[in-house]
Amino acid sequence: MTIKENKSIVWVTPNHFIDVDLQIVPYLAKTFKIHWIVLGKENRPTAYGNIETICKKIKSLTTEYYTINGKWYMPYQFFKYRKFFKYVISLPSNIIYIDSALTFWIYYAAAYTLPKEKVILATHNVKTPKGARLEHFVRFFMKKTLNNFYNFHVFSKNQEKYLKNTIQGKNILYAPLTLKDYGEKKPRTENPEITNFLSFGHIRRYKRIDLLINAAQKLHEEVEIPFKITIAGNCTSWEKYQKLIKYPQLFDLKIGFINDDEVSDLFSNADFLVLPYQDLAQSGAITVAFNYHIPVITSDIIQFREFVENGKNGFLFKSEDINDLKCSMYKALMLKKDNKYNTLVESSKQFVKNNYALSSIAEKYTDYFNKF
Incomplete structure (x- = not known):
């Protein structure tokens, strides 16, 4: 497999999705140059330690934390996220991968700021589940996202099929979630007869x-x-x-x-x-x-x-x-x-x-x- 030279990725992961990307990002950094931005107030420890500990031996992988304070629904979040996305654009990259749903002010900041041709959006809920939290609100912004961006990552074949049937002409990656590993399986401490x-x-x-x-x-x-x-x-x-x-x-x-x-x-x-x-x-x-x-x-x-x-x-x-x-x-x-x-x-x-x-x-x- 031939890899294009100097291909680099800015990878954005919210703190609550660390377990989704924790294995795949370091693995892909063997092939690509990745700058990994974690959105969150602090480094959330994992079963294997902090992200810096996991990633420090990989020369082609750098990490940083970026904090955006405040309630997600407040209007000023538009300006905070626009500032963040402008910072993301300023970093050298061929690809901007964002593992986050674009809802409300985040969506508008992304839609007006990001270069859509190089942005890949990880879409965990192309089809919003019935009974999900803020179901109609989330469904509305997912529809806007699908209409106004081009490149999407889906994590299941049924979501890939749903996306293809919903809207034409999108560039879709199907790759499943990696296994979520929270440390070695331990000896059972509870009665195995139950x-x-x-x-x-x-x-x-x-x-x-x-x-x-x-x-x-x-x-x-x-x-x-x-x-x-x-x-x-x-x-x-x-x-x-x-x-x-x-x-x-x-x-x-x-x-x-x-x-x-x-x-x-x-x-x-x-x-x-x-x-x-x-x-x-x-x-x-x-x-x-x-x-x-x-x-x-x-x-x-x-x-x-x-x-x-x-x-x-x-x-x-x-x-x-x-x-x-x-x-x-x-x-x-x-x-x-x-x-x-x-x-x-x-x-x-x-x-x-x-x-x-x-x-x-x-x-x-x-x-x-x-x-x-």
Whole structure:
């Protein structure tokens, strides 16, 4: 593969998306010269240390932090982001890669400032999930973004298909999320005889945690096989879910912000990750499960069907169907009881090996970047 000489990239990542870019940016810096700008008040530590520690040995990768204070919705943010984007333009680059949604003042600052022919936008939610936070607002600005920019990175095949069907003539990179690694898998500290179903990540309406709670309680009433439900994630309206719980002893609740150094423990003690979403663009949580070789139970929406082979690396259930979710969880329990769980784990490992090798993901980026 021939690399164009002196190709350089300015890469912008908001602090909350560090885990998305943490593996791919240093890997791509073996091929390209990258200046990595992290937007945030401070360096968010990762499971492997600070970004500077990770990147300091890579001569072609430089990093800096850029802070933009204030509420995102205030009008003065337009001027702050315009100043930031002007700074980005001033840096030598062939490509400007931005891993952030352009909403409200950020969108207007970007649209009026950035050279669109060299900007690539990572679009995590081309199709805004139903029930997402500020759903209609976000959908409006995504439509404006798609209409007024040219180069987009999508992280799933279904989002690529949706984008191509929605608007013509865009230059699209499809490359999946890299596996999210929060440190080595640890020895299990909880009773392995009790099957642990894990729900992990920010709790939003479209993720249908209510389905999980109700299905688990129905299963608890029907079987004597021991299991528990761990729900870990931040939620601004947990009270409505708490009211659904009839059997508190069935649930291990960790409601609140989950620190990076807690994630490995959560997955090391989990047997299955449960994702009962009614809609989504793509799931970051599933890539954490893949990293720790945890089989998944997901709804059968199209976004999950490209990741889950029913019965081979997890289970699919009919979306929004409590009884079908209950049945999938029962199948999972029986796998543990019949000592067939490890077969599912090995199948999941093979799926990850075939589809999520960092080198093959990076090659997709490289081929796309070489066209600029």
